[in-house]
């Protein structure tokens with residue numbers, strides 16, 4: 001099954017209670033493509049970087065069968081830069097700097113070899129660019145999943161709402177769901193957001209797991225209680241990569257299969273947070289992934305008899 005991933009490729013500078021990093025490789029498309037590469041081959045990325053981007057990282061992507069044919073390189077410009085600081089509970093963070101640089105006027109190009117893809121993952125990026133990608137695909141994919149964040153709700157809400165009309169699944173965190181809907185109750189928020197376009201809504205709640213909504217149905221998956229969480233950056237994107245990767249590898253877009261995909265997404269995210277940046281996602285084994293999924297299954301399996 002073929003997968004196209006769109007999103008930022010970035011340099012990030014992070015501060016967590018455990019330490020600080022200088023500029024390290026990050027970005028939504030980076031995390032999504034690494035995570036989904038454990039499920040689908042090839043993963044086809046659409047993005048843009050500056051001449052300063054880390055070539056070793058691009059080589060790593062190629063090793064993992066991630067195609068960068070759709071990644072434009074603007075030699076004389078700088079890559080997107082984002083800096084964030086996590087609070088003590090690691091569940092919330094503040095953005096310190098967002099420098100769009102090459103993302104500012106990004107005009108996505110879809111290589112011919114990407115056309116006809118069955119699955120599309122629109123990672124965090126300007127909503128107008130996400131929409132342009134959908135429009136430039138000659139055939140509509142079987143499933144379009146989109147991620148976004150408060151930054152775009154603040155500065156491009158109208159474009160965001162236009163893009164939402166075109167997607168099947170939206171993945172956002174609880175704070176963003178509340179901001180987008182104006183509702184505190186996540187159940188009410190879900191109803192309002194699904195009325196904006198997506199038939200399925202995933203609400204991520206950090207260390208408290210994720211909810212999947214569709215019509216009147218709701219499914220909850222916990223996050224694995226981990227001894228050490230070093231850096232939650234990219235967890236949401238890694239989750240999305242595992243989710244779409246699992247769906248593409250099983251080629252089944254039913255609600256029942258999405259429940260399993262949520263567990264795979266959560267398992268991938270649980271690896272991501274164990275080290276800074278993309279470090280932990282570089283060389284996982286299938287065995288490690290299956291063991292982690294089994295830990296999730298064990299975590300919530302219980303016998304009960306209703307009286």
Ligand code: AMP
Pocket residue numbers: 008010011012026027028081082098124125126149151152232233234235236237238
């Ligand atoms: P996550 O922790 O999954 O929400 O994603 C973190 C990644 O999102 C970082 O690696 C950033 O480079 C990237 N990011 C942050 N802000 C933006 C933005 N406004 N547009 C696109 N990507 C962003």
